[in-house]
Amino acid sequence: MRNTLRKLRLLLLLLPFMVNMALAQKLPSIVSKTEGMKRYPGYFTFYWDEAGGKVWLEINRFDTDFLYVNSLAAGLGSNDIGLDRGQLGGERVVSFRKIGPKVMLVQPNLSYRANTTNRNEARAVEESFAQSILWGFKAEAEEGGRVLVDATDFLLRDAHDVIGSLKGSRQGSYRLDASRSALYLPRTMNFPKNTEFEAMLTFTGGDDAGRYVREVAPDVQALTMRQHHSFIQLPDGNYEPRKMDPRAGYFGITYYDYATPVGEDIEKRFIARHRLQKKNPGAARSEAVEPIVYYVDNGAPEPIRTALLEGARWWNQAFEAAGYQNAFKVEVLPDSADPMDVRYNVIQWVHRSTRGWSYGATVTDPRTGEIIKGHVSLGSLRVRQDYLIAEGLLAPYQEGKPESEEMMQMSLARIRQLSAHELGHTLGIMHNYAASVSDRASVMDYPHPLVQLDKGGNLNLSNAYAAGIGEWDKVAVTYGYEDFPEGVNEEQALNKLLLSGIDRGLQFISDRDARATGGAHPQAHLWDNGPDAAEELRNVLAVRQKALQNFSPNNIKPGMPYALLEDVLVPVYNYHRYQTEATAKLVGGVNYTYAVRGDKQTVTAPLDKKTQQQALDALLATLQPDVLTVPEHIIKLIPPRPPGYQASRELFDKRTGLTFDPMAAAEASADFTMSMLLHPERAARLVELQARHNSLGLSDVTDQLVKSTFKATRKKGLEEQVQQQTEQVVLTHLLALANNESTSYQARAVASLTLNNLKDYLQRQTRRMGDSPYKAHLTYAIERIENPGMVTVKLPQHKDLPPGAPIGSGVMGCE
Template sequence: MTQNYSRVPAPRLSLLALAALAFAGQSALAQGNGGTPPAAPASAASAPAAAPKPPVDPTAPKPFADVIKDAKSQDGLFPIWRKDEKVWIEIPKAQLNKPFLFSVNVSNAVGERGLYASQMGRAHLAEWRRVGNQLQLVALNTKFRAEGGNRLASEQAFSPSLLAASPVASAEHAERKSFLVDASLLLSDIPGLSTRLEFAYRLPYSPDRSNSFFEATRAEAGLSTLTARMHFATPRIPAPPMTPTPVPMPSAPQATPDPRSLFMSFVYSFKALPEQPMKARLADPRLGHFAESYTDLSEDYKPNTRVHHIKRWRLEKADASAALSEPVQPITYWLDKNIPPKYRKAVEEGILEWNKAFEKIGFKNAIVAKQQPDDADWDNMDAGHASIRWFVGADVGFAIGPSHADPRTGEILDADIGMSDVFARGSRRFLVEDVNRPAARTAHASHDDAEACRYAQEAVSEMDFAMDVLEARGEIQPDSPEAEAFVHAVIRDVIMHEVGHTLGLKHNFKASTTVTQAQLLDKAWTDAHGISGSVMDYNAYNLSLKGEPSGALTNTTLGAYDYWAIEYAYKPVAAAAEAQELGRIAARSSDPLLAYADDADADLFGGIDPLANRFDLGADPLAYYKRRLKLSQELWARVQERQPKVGEDPLRQRRVLLAGFNQLARASELVGKYVGGMYMQRELPGASMQPAFKPVEPARQREALDFLAKGLFSADSFRFKPEFLSTLTVDYNEWERAGPVDIPGAVARIQNVALDRLYSAGTAQRLMDLPGFVPAKDRKGLISLNEVYASTQAAVWSELKAGGEIDRLRRNLQREHLRRLQAVLVKGGGPGVMADAYALLRLHANQLQSELRAAVARGGQSVETRAHLAESLDMLSNLLKAGMQRS
């Protein structure tokens, strides 16, 4: 049934009633000015006339009691009143202009393109403001703050934001000292979802207030929650263009029955702030915590006005004198009832694993896990419960661990972890299709991410590869004990990562480099210590090569970095000694086992530190990438030998083939980071004399170039049997079908990533700047930009000197190389390409032109090779002419 919760306007008098009142007034006036009134009693002749009643203001709010007559109430921070389809929020006058935490979470969604259920939304420090009979919900500006004389200037300079507004719905209650507001002021697009929908679908969806309503309300001490079922609609779906557009456009929603209409459920929470703010703790950049950051304009003597308070839960010992004490209030995580019962134990284990780190700093049972009853009628998406929730989607494959904190201090007040079912379904498929446990290997039996972490496409790609590896080593049934153990290990690992985020920890993309390759192959060692120095890394699956022993496939426990980060954030420290003690803890950053790098380090200028990566493993990332190529080639060899089974997924063989290519695309990008790379070390001024930036060793840079030349640029790395490629069928039950598999296209995607890196302006600049970071006595043997251009060109065009045939894959690579030359020589290469780089490229292009002329003159090859050489020579000659004209 469609319900309308729009605000009901105040009652108005009809024109007929107004006319009757006017006539009565005129009649009374006539009687007082000349009419003949009835005779008055003699005793009242001298009494004054009764004062006339003031006229009723038809726009005045109705009495409180009249509005909520027969309504049921829920007492909380702001009491909630419900009657049939109507909902009101009671606002005590004492709560006006008093800040609280206002948050918006998503409990139900569309199920595709980033619009998923069980997701945390935004939170604001907000307050109610009354302007006459208008009530405003205002988000306060916490980005800029000041105390003392600059406070007023700061408040005047930076505006707050209006989130919602409505006329008050009742007069003030004389005893309760409060008034009502129609809750339908929340039935608007407060989260800004219409923009998200437009981004996902490029369609103008708008909130439909008339078909939106409140499906649930709940209130308790310090909290009030309303769940709004919001309808969004667009009047029509545009017809597709008659001719394809140059830029592909996203399709309309595919997961809804009618793409013009969709529902979302928003959980609005009003949460009281702690009466006594928690003591804030300053962040230290040598290790990674999320922070509440703001600009402090209180004083003008500080050159850096930015302040960063780490996000952490309030944790205090019940017995401050005890070495190990229970907390006054533990950090409690609720397991949502939508988690499948068979996985709840693994989720609980992932949560409670963090108690090990808190015990090290004196807290016993700092973290507690509770299960929401299956018959519970409340939703733990409200701001009163930190929760773990299970969600599904049509195109989803990630986990996420956000939190909401008190902006004043960084105290975490709420957290809701979302975990996609892909980690259970995918890990099971990995066991079913790929893992082998022959008797010879029983001694080494196997098992296995702006402030939010998302295990998105990268995680799915990594899992796909792991699921498709080692097929020839045997299969395990999905209902076997080994399969169940593996699924639980994957879920436990993911939950450890996401709980770490909700405890305030950022990613650490150097943690995987603290474990050696020998340790990774040792099952006893990995069972005891895990496969990485931190569960906060994006760790790849620990897959051994054929014939090697196998360690644990996934992380099994916290790493050294996790203990260190918890110590800094949560160790009880006396106020007088806090700065000194925290400085002592952070100063351990030089310990190799505590290596740290966050998202910004991994992405800086496209990534310049080859040790800061997502989804690598081991102390030597370059060796890891080489092993990944071997694993891909082994996977391809095995899938070509495997005979498909009746009834299996028709796309299985194709998916397995492409999984290896996805791995190598990432390897191609990250290997390129070595060339012109810089190791980064997080240090504070005066803390030590270690360099913040150190060039990658020349030998390592040359090794990376050699791997690209002999591995990823070689056609021999990508050989497939025609008999196999011709059997890769399609799914005829799906409308959108793939054609024959495109091996040259898949290879080109890998190689283009490396070429883009090698010929980028950033790589050129760093290679020319490297000598400036090395003492003069150590500059001998440094790699130069000239050497990189020369060795890359020689590797790409190696057939010119040998005089042999040029494979189709190699011809594609050579054409892409010419396009990179074109981008610099003709188009200028974009901003940042320096004159020296242009000159060097032109020098090598002239040399390549001479070699092409000699190859064309030599002849003797196939017609395809001769045509390619002639076309390449013509294209390069035109480029050089255009470049000379440009000069």
């Protein structure tokens, strides 16, 4: 009895606390919590609290996957930093999980899976690899199984990592200023299958702001941009993933499936593609159940907008080849549409402070590879670069003659190709840099203007860029999008398709294999033309020579400062740069394919000695004084820039202060050739291939290099100075190779022997002459060989070429 009384007293004492706790735990209803707020019904219903400046998110589904995508709606405008308008961030499969008063936004680890009906086997994989909780919310109201959370802080965070991008590019230490950040309501919307939020964020600091920020920001201490957040319903389960084949040229998804039987490949690979199905799969040609539709930015001006439409529509040719009718369409984006809305595949026209890369990105279902949204960003200054190239080639502004239409025609032809190229990436298709050897068989190559000399010796730009889709593109689209009727073995049919393309001479070689510095593939190059790289280099040099001969005040419009002739001269003088890259890859070249067992393609085959020698001859021609020396009639035309016309990195680097420096231009060009010809990887490969096949060896290259420079007939005047400078550039690269620990011992040994033999030759030459500028040059070269520590042999140390490719960081999927 006494114990019962004690318990009763204790209960009476605790009762008020228990009542208070119960009252504290009971959440208000969503209706009462959101009274007076604007309701946005849709995929995830949300509310706008005008008074508090908050967004309240109503969560009505838990433990249900959806797609979360963040992006940059309004950018910084500097392609060097890369924070562009319309830039997509990562896509993540996520779900909401409620644990007591907390609501977690959880991202599962889809890189490691178990595709099995055995739940215990799947759980073992899930528990072996970490998941990620992206955000934690607090439940503030509850009603009928629905929970209300304050999503404001989630939406006003730096989801796109602008701060990290600025810091990583050494452009300043910034922080997010909450007092100057808010939801951006014009782009905050809701739809049945997607919920869209946008936030205006201001980043402050900037005391250490870098040059690129200072070029574009009105106030470096306050950078305001907009970030977008999308919650997207995942597609249904009716999409059929298509296996990746290395010969097909597709991006895609990969993951590890631990339910795979032992003896089979645990890594699964599927291509990325839009969902496209025929209304009648059994018909050879059929309309699509739902066509793929792209929208061109209505902010693009004419005639560019029309060119973008025309180029993008080329892809319908490929879909027709794959058996579709009217399955691919391109229209102008309606004024009412938001380009960040996941329902729209878009081609955006992006402005930056300097010309930069364009790129094609996608929102892709990480589970299957299905492309949900294609998103192209095209840099607006690229068209002006092509126009500048045409001005340099044509010298079109002659008094008394109308302005030529050829410049605009060539520029628009390039924009059509660029529109098609970047859209191709958003269809899932990779670069194909071997297309130029097969009569420009793909828009997924990087095209250089194909300019030719006619019978009268005049420059002809009429065929500068190809028009229409290429034969490889038709093969690629058919591989990715053909809808096979019931009963057809898909794997066998796709293999037959690829073999048919191979039999027709269509090749696919992509990014890594096409790079010039240490690259080995003889047919995969960026911005080249023709099946024979060395022969085309000779053609390009002839076009360049003709353009330099014609160079005059007629290369700029009347009334423009003469100093602007340098802007036009740069792309003309460096016109051969990319064909030089292509030709360099033939030296020490190895042909190969992405062969699979049984397809009878060439696996690997070293390039024959004759072809390599022809390439070396063409490369040595680019080092000759008559090629490198800027003609006197041009030098006299280019004064220092007047006030209001600032110099930029698009011009030649100089050692002469404000005046034009023809020597620096020649130095940069010679260094460009040498950086590829004596690249450490190429040097090691030349040694190895000569030992295996008695092909062109490194000693052959260095001996001929010395013969064509140091031992060549002496020139006079400015050509003499260019010749001697080129010899010092050659010497720098020989010294660098001899002292480069990343290359093979034998390559270093060959370079060292070449240097010793060269020193003996130079010493004999100096004993035959008295004091002279030439003797000074020889003596300095000897000193550099004997004391390599007197100069830094780490490259680069010479003047660099002005940028030819778009400025900024190029990545796969970009041009």
